[in-house]
Amino acid sequence: MNNPKRIFLVAVEPSGDALGADMMEALRIDYGANVEIAGVGGKKMEALGLKSAIDISELAILGLLDGLKSYGTILKRVNETVAAAIEFDADAVVLIDSWGFMIRVAQRLQKYESPPLLVKYVGPQIWAARPRRANVLAHSVDHLLTIHAFDAPMFERAGLATTFVGNPALERPVSGDGEAFRARHKIAVDAPVIGVLFGSRASERRRIGPVLRDAITLLATQHPAAVFVSPLAPAIAEGVAADIESDNRLPEIIQVGEIEKRDATSAMSVALAVSGTATTELALAGVPTVATYKLGWFSWFIYRFILFKAKYFSLVNIASDQELIIEHAQTGAKGETLAASVSTLLSEIENGKSRGPTLQIAALAMKGDGRSSARAAKAVIDLTTARKI
Numbered sequence: 375m376n377n378p379k380r381i382f383l384v385a386v387e388p389s390g391d392a393l394g395a396d397m398m399e400a401l402r403i404d405y406g407a408n409v410e411i412a413g414v415g416g417k418k419m420e421a422l423g424l425k426s427a428i429d430i431s432e433l434a435i436l437g438l439l440d441g442l443k444s445y446g447t448i449l450k451r452v453n454e455t456v457a458a459a460i461e462f463d464a465d466a467v468v469l470i471d472s473w474g475f476m477i478r479v480a481q482r483l484q485k486y487e488s489p490p491l492l493v494k495y496v497g498p499q500i501w502a503a504r505p506r507r508a509n510v511l512a513h514s515v516d517h518l519l520t521i522h523a524f525d526a527p528m529f530e531r532a533g534l535a536t537t538f539v540g541n542p543a544l545e546r547p548v549s550g551d552g553e554a555f556r557a558r559h560k561i562a563v564d565a566p567v568i569g570v571l572f573g574s575r576a577s578e579r580r581r582i583g584p585v586l587r588d589a590i591t592l593l594a595t596q597h598p599a600a601v602f603v604s605p606l607a608p609a610i611a612e613g614v615a616a617d618i619e620s621d622n623r624l625p626e627i628i629q630v631g632e633i634e635k636r637d638a639t640s641a642m643s644v645a646l647a648v649s650g651t652a653t654t655e656l657a658l659a660g661v662p663t664v665a666t667y668k669l670g671w672f673s674w675f676i677y678r679f680i681l682f683k684a685k686y687f688s689l690v691n692i693a694s695d696q697e698l699i700i701e702h703a704q705t706g707a708k709g710e711t712l713a714a715s716v717s718t719l720l721s722e723i724e725n726g727k728s729r730g731p732t733l734q735i736a737a738l739a740m741k742g743d744g745r746s747s748a749r750a751a752k753a754v755i756d757l758t759t760a761r762k763i
Contacts, residue, residue, distance in 0.1 A: 379405070379758050382464035382490070383413035383424075384455055384479060386433040388574040388609055389543070389651045390470040391416035393495065393747075396542040397468065398422045400751035409755070412462045414455050417608055427458035431609060433475060452478045459483065459490065466491040466758045469515070473498045473507070480514040491761050493754055495519045497529055497536075508532035517757055519750050522740075524693075537753045540746030544737065548655045550636030558637075559601075559628055566600045566643045566720055568593060569661065570627070572614045573648030574607035579614055582648055582668050587621050588709025589646060593716055594625040602627045603642065605635040644719040646712055649687055653699055657690045658741075660734035662719040664700045668707040694736040698729055 381401060385394035395418035401409045413419070414427050428451050456479055459467050467483060467490045469476035476494065483489045492515040498507040505528070511518065512534035520526050521541035529536045553563075561567060570590060572583055590602060604627050606614050611631065618627055630638045642661045647653050649667040656663045665688050686692050688699040700715045702708075722728055 378408050378410045379755055380410045380412070380463060380465045381754060381758075382459045382462050382467045383411065383415060383419070383470065384459075384467065384476065385413075385415045385419065385470040386430040386451075386472050386475050388416060388607055390472055390496075391418045391430070392546075392651075393470050393542055394419045394424075394468075395422055396546075396747035397470075397495070397751050397754075398424065400747040401755075404748060404751060405755060412458070412464070413468075414458070428454050433472075448475060449478070451475070452482065455479050456482045460486065464490040465762075466493055466754055468493045468495050468519075468754055471496040477510065477514055484514065491516050491758055493517045493519060493757065495750060496521055497525060499525075508534065517753075519753055521746070522693075537749075539749040539753060540744075541740065542747045542750075543651055543654060544658060544741040545744050545746060546655075547636060548659045549640045550634075550638075552637060552640030552642075555634065555637035555641040559603075561601050561641070562599075566597060566723075567641050568597075568600050568602050568716060568720075569638065569642035569645035569647070569656070570602060570604045571645060571647035571652045571656075572604065572606065572610060573650060573652075574609055576610055576613065578648050578667075579610045579617070582666065582707065583614065583617055585666070585668065585707050585709055585712065586646065586648075587617065587624060589712040589716065590625070590627070591623045592709055592713035596713065596717060597720065603630065603638050604628070605630050605632075605638050608632065643723060644716055646716050649701075649703075653688050654690060654737060654740075657699065657733045657737035660730040662722065662728055662730050662733065664702065664712055664715040664719065666702045666707045666712055668704055690733065690737050690740070693740050698733045698736055 383394045385391045394415045398411055415424050416430050420426060432447060469480060480492050483492060494511060494515045497518050497520050508529050509532045512532040518529050518534050518536045519539050520536055523538050526536045526538045570586055572579055572586060602625060606629055615629055618624060639659045645656050645661050645663045647663055647665055649665045653663055653665045686701060688701055691697050691699055702711050
């Protein structure tokens, strides 16, 4: 390549920030000085040197009403993102996950006389809800990089050129030294360790946090020997820590950050987690898990009775077509229900019937052969090069 390719990456949620960081690394390793990178991202991308064009902390939104309340802020940040991409004179703009924000950025960029190549990285989950989004996306971007092999044909039928690259989240190390973690925190070798993951969005902390704390309170009574561990996502760590501190019903909860997250995961006997990337990571580590989520009631009605078509909401369950991860959403997201399911998993382990190994095999089957970020980076460079010819 004679002139460096100018790649503008956009990620506005923690999971997208992680994907963006992986792509940044792959671009630099494989193309070095032949690529220049700018964009929008969070702490992981900023740690690699990105100076984000906007602050993404206010854009982690869950639910239709939350989105409506923040609509003005979203539009402002969309316009700022578009302006930054144009000012950078991007050859390609890679829009990572986050449907609502990214589709607005794409549609605004399309209005320019000579827009950059528009690549969506991670397609909307049309196999679960809103299949018409495939057609919207096909008219809004030039190419899709998909992380699931099973959804590529659905987008191709809508006329959108699609490349399956694999899922980098399944390739990141998820396990660490569980024995060392127990030793550091003076946890007995035979003590059950219950992991509690509060999600990564402020709205999840607000809506699901109280339910998780109810479950912890019950579990502490039912399993007095249990130790509770909570890896906290950076975006909500301070808020969750304050919630825990102010709830005098709770037992001691060992709170850890990114540095100890993998060791903590390996130390867990079972986990209770807000549905998302974390549940797939727990599956990869072979940790039996109860997954939950809760939306505002209006959002729930729309999703449950109009939009959502899949049998399960956990990706591992969808891929394996069985409930390996126990799921409780909305009306089932109650402290007593979640505690009962965690107790079920603990009983299975005591009886030598842990679903952990089966869960891990199912998750590994989704992993592919690795190097997905490198394939995604190559696809972007190849598409940009072909467009210039």
